[in-house]
Amino acid sequence: MKIDFLQFDFSYLITLISGGACWQGVKFIYPDIKNYFEKRRKAKQILYASMDLAIKSSDELFGKLESLSREDFASFINKDNSISDSPEHNQIYVYYLIGQFWATLENIRIQSNYTSIARLKKGRELIRFIETIESRKFRLLDRSKQRIIGEAMIINSxxxxxxxxxxxxxxxxxxxxxxxxxxxxxxxxxQLSKKTNIRQRILVYGVIVAMFLDHFDSENKISRRRDIYLIKLRPESIQLIKNILLKHYLSFIKNPKRYYTK
Incomplete structure (x- = not known):
């Protein structure tokens, strides 16, 4: 049989060839596509399974720091003026809430090693928060000490x-x-919070916790929305929040003026 090349529809042949090529290409990259979505699915599981506890613990911590700001840290530096019935008990409770918060963040690090949740926008933002909380400029303790205390607070992971x-x-x-x-x-x-610079450092840390709450629970489904204790922040702390924290560390925060405008 002779083929009349002048009448032959080459588009049909091209379709057959290109279709086959596409199928071979899909077969080649399919495992990678499947692996990509599987890793994202696992990342979401890790992130969302951990975030509820992190939000709850940060809500309790910010509430306590806000209470300490109202009494000017009297539970630590002027017990007679403390609004707590038992300042000594209140002190230990503060330590517990801080350790609890660090534990929830440490568990996220242990479970994900950051590599998996970094696939997600919210995951990358969470990592940025953790990096800020552990940064020299904003942390309460040395990074390793914060992590050790967080790990010590975990019973099961x-x-x-x-x-x-x-x-x-x-x-x-x-x-x-x-x-x-x-x-x-x-x-x-x-105990050193009688020193202005130490007290301000703790208060700025509390503002970061408030940002954490606002960002990851913007509709307050888990946490309670509270005012920021701006009246307790000195001008240099306001400038630190405005020009360093919000511009260089947590630049993705919405409504930044909430954290420095009275």
């Missing part, structure tokens, strides 16, 4: 993640000298 209960925390401080010494690192900072 992974799917069974659980932070040490408050009662256990009080008992462990009494019975475990090593644990008590690590918690004393937080205690030293708060």
């Amino acid at each position: 992974g799917d069974k993640f659980q932070v040490m209960p408050l009662y256990f925390f009080f008992e462990k401080i009494k019975s475990d000298e090593t644990f008590r010494n690590w918690i004393r690192e937080i205690d030293i900072q708060f």
